[in-house]
Amino acid sequence: MLTLNIINMKKLITICMLAMATLGFSQEIDPTYIVEGDLVKATYYYEDGSIKTQGFFKNKKLTGEWVQFDKSGNKTQLAYYNEGKKVGKWFIWTEDTIKEINYKDNVISSVNVFKNDSKVAFNNK
Numbered sequence: 001m002l003t004l005n006i007i008n009m010k011k012l013i014t015i016c017m018l019a020m021a022t023l024g025f026s027q028e029i030d031p032t033y034i035v036e037g038d039l040v041k042a043t044y045y046y047e048d049g050s051i052k053t054q055g056f057f058k059n060k061k062l063t064g065e066w067v068q069f070d071k072s073g074n075k076t077q078l079a080y081y082n083e084g085k086k087v088g089k090w091f092i093w094t095e096d097t098i099k100e101i102n103y104k105d106n107v108i109s110s111v112n113v114f115k116n117d118s119k120v121a122f123n124n125k
Contacts, residue, residue, distance in 0.1 A: 039063065046071050058083075 028044040037055075044053040050073060055066030061084035065077040068077035080088040085106040092099040 055079075055081075 031044045034041045040057040046052050052054050053068045056064040057080045062081035076093050078091040086103040090101040098114045102110045
């Protein structure tokens with residue numbers, strides 16, 4: 001009985017090690033960085049190659065507009081930075097709500113939450 005448990009334990013350990021090795025060698029898609037004037041446009045990807053996050057760096061700090069997408073390509077977050085600090089209006093889309101988060105001096109100054117059935121209009125530039 002003890003021998004059977006040891007054999008089963010060895011099989012379980014072997015399976016776990018193979019699973020970890022497989023995960024360790026799963027293909028990751030490296031981010032891309034493209035110089036555009038004095039900015040660097042960064043694009044990060046999901047494993048399937050679709051865009052996860054896209055935005056800009058200036059002097060190695062987050063700057064300007066950053067957009068995050070789900071795996072289907074739907075926009076889930078719109079954020080703004082200035083010299084690495086959070087600024088302006090951010091939007092976060094979920095299944096049920098839209099959150100508008102206002103930043104001033106890298107600190108949240110207000111949060112508005114709208115249900116998706118609300119009639120809201122905003123400029124999405």
